Amino acid sequence: GESVGLHLPTLSVQEGDNSIINCAYSNSASDYFIWYKQESGKGPQFIIDIRSNMDKRQGQRVTVLLNKTVKHLSLQIAATQPGDSAVYFCAETLSRRALTFGSGTRLQVQP
Amino acid sequence: ETGVTQSPTHLIKTRGQQVTLRCSSQSGHNTVSWYQQALGQGPQFIFQYYREEENGRGNFPPRFSGLQFPNYSSELNVNALELDDSALYLCASSFDRVRGSGGAGANVLTFGAGSRLTVL
Numbered sequence: 001g002e003s004v005g006l007h008l009p010t011l012s013v014q015e016g017d018n019s020i021i022n023c024a025y026s027n028s029a030s031d032y033f034i035w036y037k038q039e040s041g042k043g044p045q046f047i048i049d050i051r052s053n054m055d056k057r058q059g060q061r062v063t064v065l066l067n068k069t070v071k072h073l074s075l076q077i078a079a080t081q082p083g084d085s086a087v088y089f090c091a092e093t094l095s096r097r098a099l100t101f102g103s104g105t106r107l108q109v110q111p
Numbered sequence: 112e113t114g115v116t117q118s119p120t121h122l123i124k125t126r127g128q129q130v131t132l133r134c135s136s137q138s139g140h141n142t143v144s145w146y147q148q149a150l151g152q153g154p155q156f157i158f159q160y161y162r163e164e165e166n167g168r169g170n171f172p173p174r175f176s177g178l179q180f181p182n183y184s185s186e187l188n189v190n191a192l193e194l195d196d197s198a199l200y201l202c203a204s205s206f207d208r209v210r211g212s213g214g215a216g217a218n219v220l221t222f223g224a225g226s227r228l229t230v231l
Binding site for chain 2: 008096098
């Protein structure tokens with residue numbers, strides 16, 4: 001497969017541990033935020049989203065936290081599995097017409 | 112239900128040439144967006160098409176142009192290729208009830224696997 005990012009910040013965790021990936025977004029007016037997972041050779045895949053009127057949203061094994069005061073998003077993955085290894089991007093939008101992506105974090109899960 | 116498909120998957124061009132990349136949107140989707148992803152970076156918005164009309168554009172020069180067809184498939188054309196155009200080009204489709212409304216909920220954008228363009 002093709003490498004998505006050669007020089008990205010990397011988070012290395014043990015299988016079964018919880019992972020926390022952080023993201024600082026740029027536009028205080030953004031009102032919708034999304035986390036994407038991108039594996040080598042694939043396009044970004046939706047994980048979870050959150051609107052600006054919320055500060056927490058939970059999915060299956062994933063939780064997104066939004067702190068608008070400091071323009072910070074985090075993605076928490078519970079019981080991390082080898083299949084979670086990928087590059088993770090946060091994205092923000094105001095217009096719904098265009099997403100602005102962050103620079104990404106590589107998650108490596110050690111068996 | 113088929114997802115977003117892009118072609119070609121890989122191609123090599125030389126500076127000054129022109130390239131056309133193609134995208135078939137997911138069934139039921141009427142909006143197509145194109146993104147450029149340089150190695151090691153997040154995707155950058157190029158433009159979006161809704162019902163065959165451009166519906167927003169990012170910070171890309173006019174030599175980046177596009178089309179959307181009645182079946183909602185789309186093309187991205189890049190003229191006068193430069194070395195910095197080397198990147199993964201991602202197409203994403205979505206369903207918008209009205210122009211610019213954006214999708215809501217889990218399926219706001221469905222991405223294809225991309226076309227990897229190398230400019231020599």
